[in-house]
Amino acid sequence: MSQEFEPTILAFVCNWCTYTAADLAGTSRMVQQPNLRLVRMMCTGMVDPKYIVKSLLSGADGVLVSGCHPGDCHYINGNYKARRRVKLLNEILPQFGIEKERVKLTWVGASEGNEFAATVNNFINEIRELGPMEARSMAVV
Amino acid sequence: MATTAKIQIDGSGPIPALQGFLRGLLENETLGGIMVPVHLFGKGLPMPTLVTDPEQLSGADPLAPAFPMNSAKLLSRLTRGQSGERIAAVMRPCEIRAFVELVKLNQGSMDDIILVGMDCMGAFDNVAYKQFLGDDEPFEKTMEFYKMSANGGVDIAPACKACEYPAPANADIVIGVAGADLSDHIPVMATSPRGESLLNGLGLPETSAAGRDEALEAMVAKRTATRDEMFERTRAATGTLSDLSEYLSACVNCYNCRVACPVCYCKECVFNTDVFEHKPWQYMGWAKRKGSLKMPTDTVFYHLTRMAHMSMACVGCGQCSNACPNDIPVMELFRTVAARTQESFDYVPGRSLDEAPPLSVFKEDEFQETVSHMV
Structure with missing residues (x-):
């Protein structure tokens, strides 16, 4: 089963840092596994917890939230707010058997194309190891 | 004195x-x-x-x-x-x-x-x-x-x-x-x-x-003893997503628990907006993907979202359970979740006017373990 399992990953990335890094990784032709779908946000501070919950219930096996390094946020402090929200989900989701490893928060700056490719590849490998999200096999969410 | x-x-x-x-x-x-x-x-x-x-x-x-x-x-x-x-x-x-x-x-x-x-x-x-x-x-x-x-x-x-x-x-x-x-x-x-x-x-x-x-x-x-028993019972009944779905299976998406909740204060709740006015072809698509689709949809999603939005402020008054038309023990669920979220932010709702709601503030140097770093 886990041999055949290919995870679906959704990534909410901020326009100013991680999206630019993803662009750089692509134009630099870095090798990335094709399991990732990017959603470009203006800031990680606008990633409401419900986006992450909805993703996990609707077919994503893992969710990546990635923004600017602390102190670099284009909107001064959006990434700090994102960190509290991910912390909140880390407390809620495991109570219902959703491993907290499925929600990952990273800081990837605009110039860090290689960091982005490595983060994505590592995360996909981790989720492939972890197995599919329970919601995938449920008619009810 | x-x-x-x-x-x-x-x-x-x-x-x-x-x-x-x-x-x-x-x-x-x-x-x-x-x-x-x-x-x-x-x-x-x-x-x-x-x-x-x-x-x-x-x-x-x-x-x-x-x-x-x-x-x-x-x-x-x-x-x-x-x-x-x-x-x-x-x-x-x-x-x-x-x-x-x-x-x-x-x-x-x-x-x-x-x-x-x-x-x-x-x-x-x-x-x-x-x-x-x-x-x-x-x-x-x-x-x-x-x-x-x-x-x-x-x-x-x-x-x-x-x-x-x-x-x-x-x-x-x-x-x-x-x-x-x-x-x-x-x-x-x-x-x-x-x-x-x-x-x-x-x-x-x-x-x-x-x-x-x-x-x-x-x-x-x-x-307190009754409360701890309640936590234990609720945790045992909702440990997986399937268990949670079963726990909430009588939910008819009436959102009464949200209306009755004193700390759910948004003037316009996202669950009442056209975000959830799906088109018929969307339902058909979702149903075909898994072979069946429970209607109404987004029940577990609604409750998980409420936990994220208000569990930090939940005072445990029980009006959600009081308002539920199908006697789902929602108070038990929300209080059990809230106990953990409130503890993790060291927050007691209603304790002090001087303590800011945790999701409205931040510190620069906190929750480092929440962030994954590249080695």
Whole structure:
């Protein structure tokens, strides 16, 4: 089963840092596994917890939230707010058997194309190891 | 030393004595009105009522074991903006705690309000209260409830059984019913400077609240044990997503729990917006992907989102369960989740006006373990 399992990953990335890094990784032709779908946000501070919950219930096996390094946020402090929200989900989701490893928060700056490719590849490998999200096999969410 | 005064109970019993006390408050020229539960419609539920005429306090029953709604939301309506007059509100501890949360979220104000907190013996849910009342006279049944609860034999709502806050915090005046001898007097304490000046103006004789601390302590111990059992039971029943879905399987997406929730304050909830007005072809697509699709959709999603949005402010008043048409134990679920989220941010809702809601603030150097770093 886990041999055949290919995870679906959704990534909410901020326009100013991680999206630019993803662009750089692509134009630099870095090798990335094709399991990732990017959603470009203006800031990680606008990633409401419900986006992450909805993703996990609707077919994503893992969710990546990635923004600017602390102190670099284009909107001064959006990434700090994102960190509290991910912390909140880390407390809620495991109570219902959703491993907290499925929600990952990273800081990837605009110039860090290689960091982005490595983060994505590592995360996909981790989720492939972890197995599919329970919601995938449920008619009810 | 804060004043502890005495509400003397004469032959007619504690309810008329309390009504007299409230009348005294209302006759104070600094107060324009009092919000207090009043029996307005015979054997109906006593509803929070804004009384401005002292004569109309004759139906007031602050001790009634009914809890039709959390009045924090009503007080928010009365204190958002200026009425030009100061009012008092007689509330349960959980209502005050919810109001403190609303004030911190800029949904109300403490400026022109005197909070009169009652020691809370708990209450029935709406259905059980009507059954308890039967065809009898409401005031007599209120007194019967106090006699029964002194003996420990009342089947109050699950939220009240598991409530570890029977004493009101952040009130201006506290009516210390716990441990009081209801055939003699009820102690009433001033717990803030403005409560102090108001209470002193009434010229009541001084007393002490003997036995109150012990009574409260015993209640807290019993209820904490009940609460912990409830946590354990709920965790065991909702440990996986399938279990959670089964737990919520009777949910019809009516969102009553959100409407009844005192701390769910958004003017427009996302679940009522056109985000959830899906097209027929979308439903067909989702159904085909897995072979079937439960309608209505997004039930578990709704509850998980509510946990993320309000569990930090959940005061455990139990109105969500009270409002559920299908008797889903939602209070148990929300309180169990909230216990962990609140602990992780070291936050107790309603504890202090000075503690900012955790999701409205941040520190630069915190929760490093939440962020994954590349090696």
